[in-house]
Structures are given as structure tokens and as C-alpha cells.
Amino acid sequence: MRRYGKHTDEDDVRVRPQRGGTRPRTSIRPKHEDAAEGMVLTVDRGRLTCLVEDRVVVAMKARELGRKAAVVGDRVALVGDLSGARDTLARIVRIAERTSVLRRTADDDDPYERVVVANADQLAIVTALADPEPRPRLIDRCLVAAYDGGLDPLLVLTKSDLAGPEKLLETYAPLGVPYVVTSREELERGDAAERVHALLDGQVTAFVGHSGVGKTTLVNSLVPKDRRRTTGHVNAVTGRGRHTTTSALALPLTGPGDDTGRHGWVVDTPGVRSFGLAHVDPSRVIHAFPDLEPGTADCPRACSHDEPDCALDAWVAEGHADPARLYSLRRLLATRERHEDD
Numbered sequence: 001m002r003r004y005g006k007h008t009d010e011d012d013v014r015v016r017p018q019r020g021g022t023r024p025r026t027s028i029r030p031k032h033e034d035a036a037e038g039m040v041l042t043v044d045r046g047r048l049t050c051l052v053e054d055r056v057v058v059a060m061k062a063r064e065l066g067r068k069a070a071v072v073g074d075r076v077a078l079v080g081d082l083s084g085a086r087d088t089l090a091r092i093v094r095i096a097e098r099t100s101v102l103r104r105t106a107d108d109d110d111p112y113e114r115v116v117v118a119n120a121d122q123l124a125i126v127t128a129l130a131d132p133e134p135r136p137r138l139i140d141r142c143l144v145a146a147y148d149g150g151l152d153p154l155l156v157l158t159k160s161d162l163a164g165p166e167k168l169l170e171t172y173a174p175l176g177v178p179y180v181v182t183s184r185e186e187l188e189r190g191d192a193a194e195r196v197h198a199l200l201d202g203q204v205t206a207f208v209g210h211s212g213v214g215k216t217t218l219v220n221s222l223v224p225k226d227r228r229r230t231t232g233h234v235n236a237v238t239g240r241g242r243h244t245t246t247s248a249l250a251l252p253l254t255g256p257g258d259d260t261g262r263h264g265w266v267v268d269t270p271g272v273r274s275f276g277l278a279h280v281d282p283s284r285v286i287h288a289f290p291d292l293e294p295g296t297a298d299c300p301r302a303c304s305h306d307e308p309d310c311a312l313d314a315w316v317a318e319g320h321a322d323p324a325r326l327y328s329l330r331r332l333l334a335t336r337e338r339h340e341d342d
């Protein structure tokens, strides 16, 4: 059951259904004809830094936007002082329709989905091969969130100097999810960045991963030296010593960019312990299991895939898919139902 209690966190987007018949969200009202387009790079307690042309502009959401939150990756229209000079504040008057939305909840019982990143093309799921041990169930959850939100997933397997990738690749390579394996030595030589970069060029890629998997090390190898981890401008404005690690941060990818001169973007997100999926309709979970999905053709109507008549048991018994994958799917469905995270 979803609850819709009072909630004030600026970064949260409430899941209350939109009322129909409203003005298209992409329209700029006549009084904002002079609005400039920008992209949200960081959000920090109601202050948003936005890239407008080549300037970093600090802005606040206009009151007229109401509760609608702008998140990292959002394309926005801004008015006011767009000089990017210190102590100036612009206003965000419009948030464009999103092309993709990476959402998570704190756990499977959390009624408030957090939109972590908007408009990302890809989701890089960073997993260490050891230290910390890989957690396939977390990978599966990230895959569900990617498919549900309209992002193409890819796997980055780090720390191959500590353990081999064979076991994980046995499961995930056949799914057609692109992957790259990196080690400490390759990171130091620069080849790791080069190979990961090849998968990111011209794209907006959100990076997620359990704390300690080497996500920051990797992201820092992909972005210009002066943009690593923190942006001085944000600190000058907020007066904080460091960028908050509780929200996402968009960083430009180094390199030549594509034909249009568009560089890719890396969106670093805070390390996660779990990835709640309370917002995902159970019937959509199966899409993150493309190895099992064909086996559902003979399922009864509206099969939950966790019931006695489910056709997946026979499909797996016939050797079409790994029984461990069916176990993972059912465990994910069951923990969602019990409103627990695993």
C-alpha cells in the first residue's frame, strides 16, 4: 500500500498520480519567452547548479512549479541572472518532460520514490569482483530499475586483480548486457578508463554501486582533473566544505565528444546498500530477466511468476534457463511482496 502523507524533502518526487487535462509541461509560458535552456548538474537543499551554455548557473525552483522537483539530469528553462557570477541566483521556470527516470526507494516498503537521475541514457552498474563480495541480487535490482526507467544497463566489474569475473559473466553475459572488467593495474595504466569510456561516449550514464566497489576511483578516472568529486562553484555558493554525498552529481566526460560536439556525462550517485523497488509494478520485474521472459509465453493470464501454475518451472526444468535465475526472480518478487529488501 502506498501512503501519501505529508513529506517535504525537496529531492523526492511524490508518486501521487497527475491530474489529467493539464497544460503540456513542455510549454514555456509567454512571460518566459526569454528563458534559457539548461541541465541540472547538482541539487543541494533547494539550490540547483545548472549548465547554461558553458556557464554554471545557480538557481532555485520558481514557486509556480509547486512540488515538482528538479533532479540531476533534468532539462530546465531558466530566467533571471544567468551570468553565472558569484552570489547570483536564477529561477527555474520549467522542467522538460523526461526521457528516462532512474528511481529508487529506500526499501521496498518506502512509499516515496526518489528520482535519482533524469534523462540518463544508460545505467552503469558497478560491482566489485571481491572486497566487497559481488551481490547478484543487487545487480538484478539495478537491472529492474534500469529497464523500468528506460535506461540501457551496462555492467562494470571492478577489482579483477582480486577475483575473476567468470562466475558473474556466466550469468550476465548471456543476457546481452554490455560489460567491462577492470583491475587496479589497468586503472593505474589508464586502460580501464579508456575501455569504460568507449561505452560512454556521447551518452549520459548514471553510475550506481554498493559502497566501496571503486565507483569514485573509476568516475574520477573518466572526468577532467578539475571536476573530480567536487565543483568549487557549488561550494562557494553553499558554503559547504565538500559536496554532499547524499545526492547525485553530473560530471562531463573527458574526450572529443561525438560529431555534434556533445560530450558524454557521467552521473555519480552515492553508494547504495540496497535498491528499493516499491515503485515498480511486479509485472514489469520480468523484463529484467530476459533469459526467463520467453518462458512466460505459456503462463496463465496475469501470472505473478510466483505461483503453482507458472510456466517458468517447466521452462527451467527443460534446461532453457539456469534454475538459480528463477530463484533470483522469485526471491525478488517475494521480498517486494513482504516489503523487505534483500
Ligand SMILES: Nc1nc2c(ncn2[C@@H]2O[C@H](COP(=O)(O)OP(=O)(O)OP(=O)(O)O)[C@@H](O)[C@H]2O)c(=O)[nH]1
Pocket: 158, 159, 160, 161, 162, 182, 183, 184, 185, 187, 209, 210, 211, 212, 213, 214, 215, 216, 217, 218, 270, 271, 272
Ligand atoms: N584491488 C583493487 N582495489 C580497488 C580497485 N578500484 C578501487 N579500489 C579500492 O577500493 C576502495 C574503494 O574505492 P572507492 O572508489 O572509494 O569506492 P566507492 O565505490 O566510490 O565507495 P563509496 O565512496 O563508499 O561509495 C579504495 O580503497 C580503492 O583504492 C581495483 O580495481 N582493485
Ligand SMILES: [Zn+2]
Pocket: 296, 299, 300, 303, 304, 305, 306, 309, 310, 311, 312
Ligand atoms: Zn509465470
